[in-house]
Amino acid sequence: MTQILIPGCSIPSAMSLFQRKDVMHELAIAQSIITAVDGEVARQSLPPVTRIVVRVGALSDIVPDALVFNFEAITQDTQFAQTKLVIEEVDVKAHCKACGHKFAIENLFFLCPKCDSGQVEVTQGEELHIAYLEVDDFN
Numbered sequence: 742m743t744q745i746l747i748p749g750c751s752i753p754s755a756m757s758l759f760q761r762k763d764v765m766h767e768l769a770i771a772q773s774i775i776t777a778v779d780g781e782v783a784r785q786s787l788p789p790v791t792r793i794v795v796r797v798g799a800l801s802d803i804v805p806d807a808l809v810f811n812f813e814a815i816t817q818d819t820q821f822a823q824t825k826l827v828i829e830e831v832d833v834k835a836h837c838k839a840c841g842h843k844f845a846i847e848n849l850f851f852l853c854p855k856c857d858s859g860q861v862e863v864t865q866g867e868e869l870h871i872a873y874l875e876v877d878d879f880n
């Protein structure tokens with residue numbers, strides 16, 4: 742198995758590109774993933790992709806199961822029919838603007854545990870990007 746990194750290949754932030762109320766949210770994201778991977782496969786003449794690993798932040802408003810379900814549904818009769826979509830969930834981390842403390846946010850509790858300030862900035866957890874692809878070995 743060979744891992745292919747796609748540098749800078751992020752799916753535009755779920756929150757900027759898709760409306761939260763959009764019922765087709767995960768479907769639209771699954772399509773974006775396929776478009777991005779498809780482009781990369783063509784560009785690098787890659788062998789069949791066995792896995793697509795996507796990192797999804799806990800705040801990205803994506804339901805992993807729904808994303809996998811939609812991905813499988815739309816890849817059925819395509820070159821990605823045998824490709825597995827793997828989702829790695831990323832924890833939410835923040836940084837306090839008042840005291841500089843860096844911490845992990847649990848249960849969506851956005852207060853600095855050190856100084857109780859509400860001026861916290863999320864530094865991780867909103868992302869949605871393709872981490873890497875796994876392809877059959879080049880022969």
Ligand SMILES: [Zn+2]
Pocket residue numbers: 837838839840841842853854855856857858
């Ligand atoms: Zn603080």
